[in-house]
Amino acid sequence: MVNEAHMASRPKTYYLQEAIERGFSAIANRLDPEQNMRPYFLLRLQPEPKLEHHIWDLGDMCSRFTDAYLLGRPITGTTDYVEEEQALRAMLDTCDPFLNPFMAGRMLLAYVDLYLDSPTEAGQEIIEKLAVAIRSKLQHEEDYSYWFRNAEGWNTMEHAVFGDFNGYPTFPLGGIMLALARYTESVDAPDCEDLLDRMGRFVLNVSGTFDAEGHYQGHTHSGGILTAAVALMRRALKTNDTVTIQKMKTVFDWTLRYSSTWGWIPDGVGPDDASCESCSITDAIHLGLLIARHIDSNYYAILERFARNQLLENQIVHTDPMLPNVDQAQKPQFERALYGSWASWSKPGSLDNCRESVEGCCLGAGIRACYLVWDDIVTKHAGIVSVNMSFSRSSDWVEVISYQPYEGKLELAIHDAPSLRVRVPDWVNFEDITVSIDDEVISVQLPEDGYIRLDGLQSGQLVQLLYPITTVEKVEHVSGQDYNVRWRGDTVISVTPSGHIYPLFKREWMNQGAAPLVQGIPYAAQRSGKVHW
Template sequence: MDRRRFVKNSLLLLSSPAWNAGLDFCLPPKVYSETTSRESAIEYPRQNIPDFEVPPYRGESYEDQVPDTLDIASRAELGVHVLTSIADPNLDYQVYWLAEWDRNPPIMLHDFNDWVQSAEGLMEALPLLRLATGSSLNEQVDPAWMRMNLKCVGPDGLVYMPLNGVPSSRIGNVFIEPLWRPDGSSTKVADKSVAFVTAAAQSARTISAMTVYYLRARNPVWKQTIEGMIRRLSELVVDRGDYGYIPRGGLEPNAKFGPQAAMPTGVLAIETGNIRLLQGLGQYYRVTGYEPARKLAMKLAAFALGPAQTFDSRGRFLFSQLEKDWIKDQYPGIERGEIGGHFHAHTIAVLSILEYATAMGDHRALGFAKASFEWARTQGSSLVGFFPEMILDGHYTGCESCEIGDMIALALKLTDAGVGDYWDDADRWVRNQFAEQQLVEGDWIYKLAATQKSKPVEFNMTDQNVVDSIIGGFMGRATANEAGLVMPHCCTGNCLRAMYYVWEHILESRDDQLRVNLLLNRASSWTDIYSHIPFQGRVDLKLKKPFASVFVRVPEWIKSGSPEVRCEVNGAPRTIAWEGRYVSAGRGVPGDRLTLTFPIEERTVKETIGAVPYTLIIKGNTVVSIDPPGHYGALYERAEYRADRAPMVKVRRFVPDEQIVW
């Protein structure tokens, strides 16, 4: 069964009653705790929490016939599936943060890194995807996650990770030590007297998730909790006048940093939370205008753009010693490099700076984000959206999905901010590496695992329903032609949030105008879009509201002003006018059926991707063939796209009653 067909069949069920060695720094150690029981009750900082409700996702749902092409809403439904299926009901729906299939049997596992649930945006992405799709699959997970969040609020207002009652919680911790205590001394996570830990990074996306819930319900519990976090974070800042920072290390409740607490620099300035915090602070300030969020963000932004030593003056990524230590055994000579490092760590920082810049009107920070993005675009294959997990002068072969999601988000948000036109970048990346690294069919995983060495299923692992659970997630360490052997759900969280950004930006309506920016299938209250790309150069609009002007962005392979772009409205020719990369079809009324056609052809391109030379056949912006091909988890098996007519399929479409501008 091909992957596209599997997506359609999976959604039907859901709605019914050359792998590389890669990095080891983010994977769990092969040493496990002596704790063997799964029965312990989780000990939280508090048990009594305020009341809240998750409002239903209301809207119009209907069946429709659409071209069988890339459908973001369908992919988002698979996203809801993975987010809610990896949640473990035996641990209050805490997620299994990692799946592995370079072993027999395939497994999912728990360890300290389960905190990706908050730190990498899984809780932020879930309500956004439900809004886009109307999916109610496993809807018990959403309130369970937010109850857990509220129970994790400590007496000082920060959100903590409970260790007691979670047997795997002390395995594989990173970026959290030294762990500071209320008396200013420090210890380690292994210290059994430590019950709760946090770092500023955990607050960053928790603020984002709670802001989404606040936008939906306006329940003051979310506002009060966020503002409590911001007040406590502000107390922790070391103020250096022009800038400020939160020292390195993790925290117990009511902890204080000792006199030897260090200023984090390089990648630690991002991963310990300083720069990551800018994202949540910017989002919350944009929604509420909360002044302490602005003041804290300004201090941290000044730190990010200077003393943090994370970027150079041109926005290029600085290669910190810690990043070099992660990979020096695999890549001798790396000590000499000054520019490079972990792609996602830096791009999530750029995205955080961009969120701050647009919310606060900081033009310097906005210019920095643009420059850094444009440099990052040159460090992988901008043709397909493959960006290496580590920037190593073109020598690194694996792509972590996180950075694809980051780069798509940056392309869309920089365009939205009016400092560039990156629609075509987003279009290429979404159609290719982004779409391919989402797991939509898993039979090959079982076949591959059967060839691997048998390994025991440890106490913090499960081998039950692994492949079924991770359908819809995003894989790590793929090559251009082959899926990776792991799925770290940092990739899932970041890419599924980016998927909402794509869904959100496909079209927009303002000032009596409709603009279609990305030629992808989409339902909305303004118009339904039917994209025949890449089978044909054709997109249909079925208007639902009146517009003085209807604009459609023409793909990049068509020259502006081309007479080969033609428009019909209700079967009759319509004269179009070019405005930049858009064509205007003029006025439209409800019921109008607008069809835009243009040429689409195949071309053959030779491209080195992840240090490997490939030959690609590309139709429009869509890769339809790659040579050499992959093997077990082969990517770009898209021969069906080479046909000249799109098959039609029946789907459930959903138009939400509410909008969240995110």
């Protein structure tokens, strides 16, 4: 049974929770009290810091920030920022979804999450009325529908435009499709399904977005390409459309060819010297998690690397390098808005190209990505609980206590998981793993699927996996440049060359051999969320 003295403290490895808590604060400090808490879309950093309003404040920022608070609360357990959340929710209902066609999708996503969190007829009516309004704005031909289409023969592999996302047919459709794909998984809504399928046929067969195999070029998130791919994958999984499932898996694999193994995802797939938008990381993580959950669980290793590394590093936690020319009296205001935001531009080793401004969309997207990963750390299917990634978190079935990257140790405090699967890190040799239950070493078989299977577990027992942490150095070619990368397990400790202004992966402190501990259970207030993607 669990030793109470041993369990009085926890390793300080609850990274996703901490990132969301910082993000919550950043959102609260990007709201304008003089305009009923209207969000500021842009935090301009150069030549002088300034919080700026844009049309994106409304249908886009209100949606993303409402969504972020809703998704993040189960992870943080906090009741802070309730007034800010309520103000955003009220303003959301006043937004025009067609001020820019992109906004309709963002608003629909927020309304779907609100419905999933608290299913009501009123919530269903809001979603389906907005879907009707969207249908009225679209062009309809044969068996497909679209917002706009390019000239006959246009395709992203030959005609992708970089620096302007407005020309991508998926730009206004991706968010709408994703929202309807998730909504129709939970609600019998034939009209919404029909609209979703018509847009899906356009993207797949007419738009020129993907070639026959699933290759593409262009803006991954801002152009709506990866967002649409996630929607198509969700719909294909529901309808058992194996052709589209394989094609969207290829979309993800193709994206990996232009990305780093630690999760730097270019917003522009194609040219070298690209930039990563945090929103693109979120879309890639979402698509990858669908593959890991439904097709190939080995992909969890890829997603854990993304989450441990670029997702967390893209969050701005050092404000001084980004605010060199600010009046000291005004500096705290901008520091509070900047600290905890996610970068809108990043290089594989730095945020040096994010010195001009930071957009609010990436803040909402960063929190959403943390939630998506957190929700898939522990899953349950057919009565079997699976631990898929080694991040510390609580759940109704098992508490996951990870000591990575400091120690090769994973502890699982059993609540209600008589049958348990635990994914073995892909960088560990199976013969080097020691498994014990209540300090008694047991023998386990080499798993074909990468998961150790344990049965007959009882509430109160403690399962422990021990394995060596290995440190390796590799050279990786990303976006036209070679990088020297130092790994500790699946955590990046350093990347060189790094930037001169805001270098990333300065993680020498992670080299210590024992995990820092905190008293109590920092995530004791976590609860299982009602929204699952």
